[in-house]
Amino acid sequence: MRYEAGWSTHDGSFLELNLRAMIARMPGLIAATVRLAHRADRRALRQVAGAEIGGGIAQAMGLIAVNQVLVHLLGGGATVDKLIAAVPALTVVAVTAVIGALLRSASTAGTGRLEPKVFRVATEEYLERVARVELSAVEDEQFHKLLDSAQWGAESARRMIRFCTSVVSASISLAAAAGVLTVLHPALLPLLMLMTLPSAWSSLTIARRRYVSFHTWVQHARAGQLLGRLLIDAQAAPEVRVHNIGPFLLRHFRMMAETGEREQTRLAGLAARTGLVASGWTGLATAATYTTLGLLLWTGTMDLAVAGTAVIAIRTGSSNLDALVIQLNYLYEESLFVSDLDTLCKEADKRLIPETGRPLPAQLRSIRFEDVSFTYPGDHDTPALDRVDVTIPTGRIVALVGNNGSGKSTLAKLLCGLYAPDSGRVMWDDVDATEADRAELFDRIALVAQDFYRWPFTARINVAIGRATAPQDDALLDEAAAYAGADETVASLPRGWNTLLARGYRGGHQISGGQWQRLGIARARHRDARILVVDEPTSALDAEAEQRVFDQIRNMAADGQTVVLITHRLHSVRHADVIYVLERGRVVEEGSFTDLMSPDAVGTFRRMYRVQSEQYAYEPEPAEQ
Numbered sequence: 083m084r085y086e087a088g089w090s091t092h093d094g095s096f097l098e099l100n101l102r103a104m105i106a107r108m109p110g111l112i113a114a115t116v117r118l119a120h121r122a123d124r125r126a127l128r129q130v131a132g133a134e135i136g137g138g139i140a141q142a143m144g145l146i147a148v149n150q151v152l153v154h155l156l157g158g159g160a161t162v163d164k165l166i167a168a169v170p171a172l173t174v175v176a177v178t179a180v181i182g183a184l185l186r187s188a189s190t191a192g193t194g195r196l197e198p199k200v201f202r203v204a205t206e207e208y209l210e211r212v213a214r215v216e217l218s219a220v221e222d223e224q225f226h227k228l229l230d231s232a233q234w235g236a237e238s239a240r241r242m243i244r245f246c247t248s249v250v251s252a253s254i255s256l257a258a259a260a261g262v263l264t265v266l267h268p269a270l271l272p273l274l275m276l277m278t279l280p281s282a283w284s285s286l287t288i289a290r291r292r293y294v295s296f297h298t299w300v301q302h303a304r305a306g307q308l309l310g311r312l313l314i315d316a317q318a319a320p321e322v323r324v325h326n327i328g329p330f331l332l333r334h335f336r337m338m339a340e341t342g343e344r345e346q347t348r349l350a351g352l353a354a355r356t357g358l359v360a361s362g363w364t365g366l367a368t369a370a371t372y373t374t375l376g377l378l379l380w381t382g383t384m385d386l387a388v389a390g391t392a393v394i395a396i397r398t399g400s401s402n403l404d405a406l407v408i409q410l411n412y413l414y415e416e417s418l419f420v421s422d423l424d425t426l427c428k429e430a431d432k433r434l435i436p437e438t439g440r441p442l443p444a445q446l447r448s449i450r451f452e453d454v455s456f457t458y459p460g461d462h463d464t465p466a467l468d469r470v471d472v473t474i475p476t477g478r479i480v481a482l483v484g485n486n487g488s489g490k491s492t493l494a495k496l497l498c499g500l501y502a503p504d505s506g507r508v509m510w511d512d513v514d515a516t517e518a519d520r521a522e523l524f525d526r527i528a529l530v531a532q533d534f535y536r537w538p539f540t541a542r543i544n545v546a547i548g549r550a551t552a553p554q555d556d557a558l559l560d561e562a563a564a565y566a567g568a569d570e571t572v573a574s575l576p577r578g579w580n581t582l583l584a585r586g587y588r589g590g591h592q593i594s595g596g597q598w599q600r601l602g603i604a605r606a607r608h609r610d611a612r613i614l615v616v617d618e619p620t621s622a623l624d625a626e627a628e629q630r631v632f633d634q635i636r637n638m639a640a641d642g643q644t645v646v647l648i649t650h651r652l653h654s655v656r657h658a659d660v661i662y663v664l665e666r667g668r669v670v671e672e673g674s675f676t677d678l679m680s681p682d683a684v685g686t687f688r689r690m691y692r693v694q695s696e697q698y699a700y701e702p703e704p705a706e707q
């Protein structure tokens with residue numbers, strides 16, 4: 083499941099993974115992290131910033147004081163006098179060390195507080211958007227790939243806080259050491275930089291490879307995890323056992339994991355080689371630095387006290403510079419994932435369901451599909467709906483029937499405003515659904531989809547979620563449950579309405595498919611919308627419950643509610659005002675039950691009805707003579 087890196091060029095970021103680009107982008111990245119942290123917790127941010135800046139100043143002062151101590155100790159005079167003279171500087175060294183330690187712990191506490199908050203803010207930012215994008219975006223493979231990689235972004239944003247703190251701290255310490263070195267001798271600073279360049283190059287190269295590899299293999303990793311999860315999934319568990327699917331899944335899990343391992347091994351080998359080359363160059367640069375120092379001493383250009391401070395400053399400076407490069411590199415690597423998150427937010431913004439639109443008619447007369455065609459993205463040749471004309475009059479029952487894959491559910495989804503037609507229009511009287519206020523449109527529809535969602539919450543929430551924003555009213559919930567025949571189910575649950583319907587959690591309970599379906603119908607009833615779209619509402623119901631649901635659907639239409647009924651139970655569409663028969667995305671027949679059953683009709687419905695009714699025909703065995 084390798085990906086071409088092409089998609090990653092959406093931001094082209096990894097291609098810019100070189101030192102110049104990194105330095106150019108760094109202020110922007112730090113500013114973005116600071117903004118995120120500011121939104122998450124201002125006080126903690128101030129605490130971290132104050133502690134880091136204070137810590138850097140303390141370190142610089144400490145280094146200057148060390149220089150003073152060495153000057154006193156290596157100067158002329160009696161040892162006791164030299165020690166007494168060094169006491170004030172020694173005190174400064176001790177005090178700055180204590181202050182530094184206190185500030186470091188303040189920074190650690192602040193960072194610890196900030197990190198989880200930044201993670202939450204970043205996560206909410208994309209979740210909030212993704213929940214509002216068009217359904218077509220959620221089903222789009224490219225968008226999904228972006229979702230996969232961007233999900234790491236929130237975790238990266240969290241880690242960036244720590245790396246940002248380390249970068250600021252290492253930069254201040256480095257500035258202190260560099261300042262001291264420049265004062266000691268101007269040649270020392272460039273030499274220090276030279277010592278660090280190879281490790282900077284090596285970390286960047288390794289980071290670049292890791293990022294490219296991540297993007298190439300991201301969906302492969304997800305698919306591997308999916309296989310692993312299937313083995314422990316409660317729903318798959320019966321088949322896994324009875325059909326002995328465990329070894330099959332495990333074998334494929336191993337195969338996918340091994341591909342991942344090979345990639346990791348390849349990266350590790352390359353990293354080891356790059357690291358070795360870098361270490362060689364660092365060794366040469368270090369030798370050059372200390373040779374220069376030796377020469378300066380030998381020629382008398384530098385005295386011993388200064389050389390001692392220089393060695394300390396070089397050691398501090400090079401470890402600061404190493405830390406800075408490593409932290410900058412981590413920061414940069416994480417920022418690439420944060421930029422994926424940013425890209426996801428931008429892409430999601432482009433695909434958001436519009437928040438405004440034309441108001442729908444208050445007294446709607448009908449919804450009309452006018453010459454509507456629709457093809458799912460990727461299915462270029464086979465339209466799911468092909469030039470369909472359908473009229474749904476208000477307060478009537480409209481039935482959609484047809485073979486599997488004939489386009490019934492797709493038509494229902496277009497009606498619900500989940501997809502827009504490729505051509506043709508869905509008109510709510512004189513308002514085109516694509517221009518309509520979508521929130522208002524959704525508000526008018528209650529949907530019992532074929533694959534309605536089994537929320538892993540309590541029975542109460544499973545029904546109340548039909549009107550998620552309204553306050554919960556037990557009387558209304560009871561009424562909806564009674565309507566759908568779910569009242570007995572609820573009464574039989576160990577904790578009634580408050581029973582958790584999620585196996586695998588404490589107190590979780592499992593109900594049957596039919597009982598779920600009753601709850602799904604109760605949910606749609608509780609929504610109390612003007613148009614009810616029911617897609618195979620009774621597939622899991624027993625015969626009596628099924629009859630009851632269809633009777634109630636009839637009553638609803640009598641009360642003025644519009645019902646769009648999709649079903650394979652053809653006897654249940656007898657009472658529909660109009661029946662549309664679909665075949666391969668086209669309407670091939672329409673009319674009332676009587677019209678379609680008449681000998682003059684096209685005959686598709688009649689044929690389907692006859693096949694079904696023959697299955698129910700009961701002829702008693704002839705009595706034995």
Ligand SMILES: Nc1ncnc2c1ncn2[C@@H]1O[C@H](COP(=O)(O)OP(=O)(O)OP(=O)(O)O)[C@@H](O)[C@H]1O
Pocket residue numbers: 221458459461466484485486487488489490491492493532
């Ligand atoms: N989300 C989707 N993405 C891509 N193709 C889809 C999607 N949903 C349905 N299709 C395709 O569109 C066609 C019509 O499917 P649809 O679900 O509308 O049929 P249906 O009449 O409701 O079938 P059934 O009676 O089996 O529920 C089918 O060929 C199906 O493969």
